[in-house]
Amino acid sequence: MNRLKKNILNILIVVMGLAGVILLAYPTFSDWWNSMHQSYAIASYDQAVAEMDPHKYDELLAAAEKYNAELAKTGINWSMSDEQMKVYNSLLDVTGTGMMGYVEIPKINVELPLYHGTRDAVLQVAIGHITGTSLPVGGVGSHCSVSGHRGLPSARLFTDIDVLDKGDIFTITVLDRVLTYEVDQVRIVLPADLGDLAIDQKKDYVTLITCTPYGINSHRLLVRGHRIDNLPGTVRVMADAVQIKPYLVAVFLAIPILVTMLVWVMLSTSRRIRYRRVKQSAADQFRQRRSERMDQAAEHEQQANASEPREEE
Secondary structure, three states, X not given: OHHHHHHHHHHHHHHHHHHHHHHHHHHHHHHHHHHHHHHHHHHHHHHHHHOOOHHHHHHHHHHHHHHHHHHHHHOOOOOOOHHHHHHHHHOOOOOOOOEEEEEEEHHHOEEEEEEEOOOHHHHOOOEEEOOOOOOOOOOOOEXXXXXXXXXXXXXXXXXXXXXXXXXXXXXXXXXXXXXXXXXXXXXXXXXXXXXXXXXXXOOEEEEEEEEEOOOOOOEEEEXXXXXXXXXXXXXXXXXXXXXXXXXXXXXXXXXXXXXXXXXXXXXXXXXXXXXXXXXXXXXXHHHHHHHHHHHHHHHHHHHHHHHOOOOOO
C-alpha cells in the first residue's frame, strides 16, 4: 500500500511540474505562434500585391481614394448601413481575407496585419481598421484610425504603444505604398470621446488606439501621427523572408525537451518501482523457501532422533 501511495505521489509531482511548465511557457509560445502567423500573413499579402494585375491594382487604389474623398465631405460615418458595410469590406481586400495592409512601429519592434473592422476575432491576433474612418491610403483630408488590444497573454499587439512619444515614427504599408507618420499627439480620453478622430481638411492623420490603463481599460489611449516623407530604409522589398527571433526559437525548442525529460523521469521512476517490487518479491520467495527447508530439516532431525533405540541404563 505504501508503494502505491509513493507511485501516485511521484505521478502527481510530475503532472504538476508539467502543468507549471506549460503555464509558464504559454504566453511566450503563444506570442511566438501569433508572430509567426502575422509574418506569414504579411509575406502572403506582399506576394499577392506583387503578382496583382496592374489594372486591378489601379482599381483598388482609385476606389479607396474615392471613398476617402467622399468621407472628407460628409465626415466620419459612425453608423454605416448594411449596404455601406458591404462596399467598405470590398475595398483594399487584396487577398480575400479582409487584410488591407500592415502597420510597423520600429520603436517597439512590432509589425502587425491590418484588417477591416474591429471584430473580436480580428483583434485577438491583429489590429483592426475602425469602420467609418478614412482608409489607410493617405492624402490630405484623411484621418485613418486603427485599434488594437494590449496586455493579451497570447500576443503583444499594441501592448507597448504607451512608450511612443512625439517625434517617434510608424509606417502603414497598403498595396506597395509605404506611408510614414510622425507622432505629434498622445492623449488619453474616455471611450465616448471621439473628437480627436475627426477629419482635418488640411492634414493627413493616422491614429493608433488602445485601451488604458493597463488591465483596467476604462479609457482610450490615442497616439496620432501626421504624414511625413518616407525615411531612408522604410521602402520595403516585397515578399521578404520571414525572420524568427532566436530566443523565441530557443523557448519553442525548450518546451518539447522539458516535456520529454518529465516523461522520461516518470517512466524511469515507474521502472525503478517495478524493479524494486520484483527484487522484493524474489527476496521474499527466497526467504520463504529457506524457511521451509529449515523446517523440513528440523522435522527430519526430530524423526531421526525419535527412531534411534534408547541405550539401557
